[in-house]
Amino acid sequence: MTSTSGGAELPVNPWEKWGWAFASIWLVFLFFPISSALAADVSPLATGVTLLLIAGFAVANVLGYSGRVSPWLALGAMVLIGAATMPVIGVGVLSYTPYLSMLSALELPAPAWRWSVAFWSVVPLVSLLDIDGFPTFFFLVLWPVMLGGVMLRIFGERERVVEVARSEYAMVAERERVARDVHDVLGHSLTALSVKAELAARLVDVDPARAKEELESIQATARQALAEVRATVGGLRAGNLEAELLAAPRVLADAGVTTTVDGDVADTDPRHRALLAWVLRESVTNVIRHARAGRVVIELGPHGIAVVDDGSGCSGLEGNGLRGMRERVAGAGGTLTITPASPGTRVEVGLP
Structure with missing residues (x-):
């Protein structure tokens, strides 16, 4: 979490709370590496191991959004697991790049996320080499997904800036409110005390009993003013x-x-x-x-x-x-x- 100058806490990014749920939905696109593993001309054992690795990739991806695991650690695990499936699915590992780009865009800190997304956006261009009949322009399918992650990150940061501005504005408004209230309370009470003190000074020789009443009134007014200032600072006075x-x-x-x-x-x-x-x-x-x-x-x-x-x-x-x-x-x-x-x-x- 990060704190604003007003003390309010803001989420690091818009996916901190529910990112794991969206990450789980996106796992449907692992259909491509899974289908590549099932279609590969390898032993059943190699196919089974590859499917387990793909499942591990999915788990690492979801954990990267959960807040329980460092996104750097999750990203590293996904890269290693994805590379381990290459002997079976070959160039099909390009299907992992949207997951790596999304996790980078939404979870890595600035400015690292920009460099990471830029790197993963370039990797799909390997499809232009036309390896093993892989779709030549496959990167055109992946780039919109990656761009979506970048836009979500940018929108989240803009929203965070707005929240910081609102928090600071609320803090300034509260300071002005307290200043006005304290001014009103003290201005009125001190004026009343001054008037009563002058009156008591004039009466002390000619009417001691009345002067005593005014002094008692000064004490009561002072106590009331103190209570009002305390309540005002606490935001409780109306x-x-x-x-x-x-x-x-x-x-x-x-x-x-x-x-x-x-x-x-x-x-x-x-x-x-x-x-x-x-x-x-x-x-x-x-x-x-x-x-x-x-x-x-x-x-x-x-x-x-x-x-x-x-x-x-x-x-x-x-x-x-x-x-x-x-x-x-x-x-x-x-x-x-x-x-x-x-x-x-x-x-x-x-x-x-």
């Missing part, structure tokens, strides 16, 4: 829209922002609620970090969500958060639009 709708007003209130929610979780499409939860979380984080808003309106509907603030408006290039949000929405077949709200900003996600 956004919870209901939980985010409960958390958003509290986090915004700590930053001095009032929240109005138009609609309910039941108004949204169940297929997209996890995505809407991520969008809401990132939007709230952006409001706290950048908007300097006093009020936020969260609108929920069957086709998406909108978060509207009355802050300073949007300007500059998109950061990682908005870029990650846009990628998530696009992956679900939706659209993300960011427009001025006079004053403030409206972030709207439309989903099919």
Whole structure:
């Protein structure tokens, strides 16, 4: 087996699992050397030994595809056995060359298989010598079979390249997913922790009891963030829209922002609620970090969500958060639009 950079294992060639079965089917073409052995003018003992050798050739051929025997060893055994039958069947040994070429093409490593196939493709040209009445153009019968083996090998290698590319693409996509999820989790949680810490610092002298509550809330938020990061890295976390709708007003209130929610979780499409939860979380984080808003309106509907603030408006290039949000929405077949709200900003996600 060979391993891709993503850790996935790919078969060495397309015949690794079932090649022995196809090799068994191809044995029907040993009819030619068998018939030559039976027709040869030799003693019954010589005929019997030759038939046993042909049977040994068949066994070696099948074992060459089984994975239990080295294809080099199987190929060598087939050559020796085939040569041993030459005294009886003569030039009929050319009938073995398709088996030798096929095994070389499908089982030998690169680049050796190319040289081996080229050699076995030339051998049938011996039929042009017109020895013992053997068909002069017999190589024309054998070459298509050999070409078939070459094409199967090439197609198998191309398929393997495609599988490697898919594996690497999946690995890159997974890395991007983890990066987006960790950014969303940490960005939101650290922003909330910062706001709560500032609030606790202001209250520690004027309202110690409230400050203690905020410090306890900081501990709970930190524990939750740690658990979410662990779950995200493990690929297990999914956004919870209901939980985010409960958390958003509290986090915004700590930053001095009032929240109005138009609609309910039941108004949204169940297929997209996890995505809407991520969008809401990132939007709230952006409001706290950048908007300097006093009020936020969260609108929920069957086709998406909108978060509207009355802050300073949007300007500059998109950061990682908005870029990650846009990628998530696009992956679900939706659209993300960011427009001025006079004053403030409206972030709207439309989903099919």
